[in-house]
Amino acid sequence: MLRSKFLLPLFALLLALNTLGVAAQDPRADAAYKEGEGLFKAQCTSCHAVNKQVVGPALAKVYERRDADWLRSWIKNSQAVIKSGDPYAVELFNKYNKSVMTSFNLSDKQIDNILTYIKVETEVPAAAAPGAAPAAGGAEATGTNSNMTLFLAIILTLLGVVMLVLSRLTGTLSKLVKEKMGQIVPDSIPLGKILSSKKMAALLILSGCIFLGYATVEQAQMLGRQKDYAPTQPIKFSHKIHAGANKIDCQYCHSGASKGKSAVIPGPSLCMNCHKAIKEGPVYGKTEIGKIYAATGWNPDSMKYLNKTKPVEWIRIHNLPDHVYFNHSQHVVAGGVKCQTCHGEIQEMDVVKQNATLGMGWCINCHRETEVQFKVNNFYKDYEILHEKLKSGAISKVTVEDIGGTECQKCHY
Numbered sequence: 001m002l003r004s005k006f007l008l009p010l011f012a013l014l015l016a017l018n019t020l021g022v023a024a025q026d027p028r029a030d031a032a033y034k035e036g037e038g039l040f041k042a043q044c045t046s047c048h049a050v051n052k053q054v055v056g057p058a059l060a061k062v063y064e065r066r067d068a069d070w071l072r073s074w075i076k077n078s079q080a081v082i083k084s085g086d087p088y089a090v091e092l093f094n095k096y097n098k099s100v101m102t103s104f105n106l107s108d109k110q111i112d113n114i115l116t117y118i119k120v121e122t123e124v125p126a127a128a129a130p131g132a133a134p135a136a137g138g139a140e141a142t143g144t145n146s147n148m149t150l151f152l153a154i155i156l157t158l159l160g161v162v163m164l165v166l167s168r169l170t171g172t173l174s175k176l177v178k179e180k181m182g183q184i185v186p187d188s189i190p191l192g193k194i195l196s197s198k199k200m201a202a203l204l205i206l207s208g209c210i211f212l213g214y215a216t217v218e219q220a221q222m223l224g225r226q227k228d229y230a231p232t233q234p235i236k237f238s239h240k241i242h243a244g245a246n247k248i249d250c251q252y253c254h255s256g257a258s259k260g261k262s263a264v265i266p267g268p269s270l271c272m273n274c275h276k277a278i279k280e281g282p283v284y285g286k287t288e289i290g291k292i293y294a295a296t297g298w299n300p301d302s303m304k305y306l307n308k309t310k311p312v313e314w315i316r317i318h319n320l321p322d323h324v325y326f327n328h329s330q331h332v333v334a335g336g337v338k339c340q341t342c343h344g345e346i347q348e349m350d351v352v353k354q355n356a357t358l359g360m361g362w363c364i365n366c367h368r369e370t371e372v373q374f375k376v377n378n379f380y381k382d383y384e385i386l387h388e389k390l391k392s393g394a395i396s397k398v399t400v401e402d403i404g405g406t407e408c409q410k411c412h413y
């Protein structure tokens with residue numbers, strides 16, 4: 001009986017710890033959030049993230065910088081806002097080297113949902129939502145999550161041990177007290193018996209389940225950052241058909257790769273350049289191409305755009321943690337590295353699969369080994385000392401490491 005005094009609070013504590021996670025998850029279960037998330041991931045992530053600058057500014061707290069009306073007009077047609085002479089817009093446009101943000105045919109409600117998503121992502125730490133669906137969430141905030149899991153696991157184990165010790169201690173104590181008062185008491189129940197008691201077994205199973213639950217979610221989230229990750233996409237788009245058999249240039253679709261940081265996943269309107277005419281595919285007939293029509297609101301019979309559009313929610317495969325800076329054009333243009341060196345033979349894949357670990361060692365090793373196109377590329381004309389050494393024969397080649405490619409701050413914010 002005495003033991004239950006300790007077991008009950010332990011149960012309560014465990015439950016509290018568990019509901020803590022569930023309660024904090026709530027804003028992400030909201031329908032507005034979910035719609036906003038879908039739209040944001042399909043239409044905005046090619047240029048924006050909430051907490052880091054990509055092609056455009058980090059959108060954290062943007063709802064504090066501008067009011068909802070301004071944001072709605074901006075997202076619908078940013079160029080119109082800039083042309084109206086709005087000083088904030090003009091300054092922002094100049095700051096981002098006059099990069100033009102795409103116009104979006106979104107309703108006020110859709111935009112408000114995107115803002116809800118941005119607000120939650122700004123204000124509610126991702127680590128508080130260990131139950132977030134890994135498929136949709138990709139691999140965001142894995143770092144904080146793993147710390148959280150470890151933290152919880154340690155706390156739970158410690159609590160269990162403390163409770164066990166305490167319960168045995170009080171058992172012995174009360175036995176001593178009672179003996180002192182002249183009562184005859186049977187020997188304290190041995191540890192083995194406590195462990196096999198029903199309550200204890202239930203408790204162990206419960207903590208086991210909680211721990212396994214966290215571990216599973218954590219693993220699922222890690223998947224997003226792993227080599228060989230190959231999720232099923234919402235449209236069965238095949239690189240083998242497009243980049244392989246039909247030899248469409250990678251940068252026809254991923255036009256960002258030579259321009260800036262992000263390679264950019266193309267929107268469905270780009271697919272329509274060809275798929276207005278190509279209505280059937282060799283493997284899936286009309287079903288998969290039909291999804292492009294659904295996304296763009298195209299009616300293949302009347303050959304007109306109806307008004308209803310629906311974003312394609314591509315699942316992001318490659319995903320570096322937020323603290324790492326990686327720039328495509330630096331590698332593709334300045335470095336002359338081929339897409340396949342990092343991404344593998346994409347043109348032979350029906351389903352894209354992550355080819356490298358994307359770990360720090362992978363980046364550093366290549367920087368140590370790869371020679372930069374020092375003599376031919378104008379980009380490197382400022383490195384006078386290295387040029388002289390090269391001329392005098394003191395060194396025979398210049399690697400990325402020599403120009404600073406293994407310095408921490410080059411890759412970390």
Ligand code: HEC
Pocket residue numbers: 039040043044045046047048055056057058059062065066071074075078092093094096097098099100101102104114
């Ligand atoms: C093709 C790239 C691109 C896409 C796609 C894009 N943006 Fe932008 N966005 C920019 C750039 C670049 C800026 C900075 C201003 C400029 O250069 O026009 C910007 C600025 C903004 C701003 C103002 C930020 C501030 O700090 O005041 C908001 C809000 C915004 N974008 C929201 C969105 C939303 C929401 C989406 C998705 C529906 C989206 N953007 C999609 C490129 C993009």
Ligand code: HEC
Pocket residue numbers: 233237238239242243248249250251252253254265266314315316317318319339340343346347351352
């Ligand atoms: C016709 C347009 C098109 C062409 C051409 C194309 N891609 Fe893609 N690519 C896409 C689309 C759409 C996706 C998103 C769906 C997917 O992952 O399959 C994508 C995804 C990717 C991804 C994974 C992105 C992520 O989420 O991490 C990589 C890497 C990639 N492409 C590289 C290439 C390379 C390299 C080439 C040239 C050999 C190429 N692509 C040619 C349209 C294209």
Ligand code: HEC
Pocket residue numbers: 235236237238241242246248266267268270271272273274275278280281282283284285288289292
């Ligand atoms: C430059 C032209 C071009 C572009 C752009 C293009 N496609 Fe295609 N697509 C093709 C061709 C060609 C085929 C093959 C048709 C055939 O073999 O009958 C095809 C086939 C397909 C199929 C049918 C697959 C099957 O086996 O049934 C799908 C789905 C598809 N494309 C999706 C997309 C998506 C999504 C985009 C935009 C990201 C896109 N395409 C952009 C040219 C293009």
Ligand code: HEC
Pocket residue numbers: 250251254257258261262263264265318319320321326328331332337338339340341342343358
């Ligand atoms: C030096 C290695 C390297 C090369 C070369 C490279 N990529 Fe990438 N790519 C990456 C990494 C790393 C990421 C993940 C970036 C992130 O999460 O911020 C990525 C992400 C992507 C994505 C997902 C969207 C994005 O930009 O984050 C696409 C699409 C893509 N690459 C296409 C290409 C294409 C097309 C080429 C060739 C023109 C290319 N890449 C060349 C390493 C490379």
Ligand code: HEC
Pocket residue numbers: 320324325326327330331334335336337341342358359362363364366367370371372400403404405410411
């Ligand atoms: C296949 C080889 C290769 C891989 C893998 C690679 N890089 Fe690079 N990287 C290069 C080359 C070549 C250059 C030289 C181009 C230049 O000078 O800008 C470069 C340059 C850079 C620079 C600029 C260095 C400077 O001193 O200006 C940064 C930052 C960078 N890489 C980050 C990364 C990150 C982060 C990763 C891993 C996610 C990565 N790279 C993976 C080949 C690679």
Ligand code: HEC
Pocket residue numbers: 225320321324358359360363364367405406407408409410411412
């Ligand atoms: C060439 C690019 C590059 C350079 C240079 C670099 N890092 Fe990293 N670093 C990365 C990448 C990419 C990751 C993400 C690895 C992952 O997600 O597994 C990372 C992750 C980390 C982490 C997080 C631990 C982890 O495994 O996630 C720490 C800490 C770190 N780096 C410290 C440093 C320090 C200190 C230096 C300088 C001595 C440095 N890095 C230089 C690319 C780089």
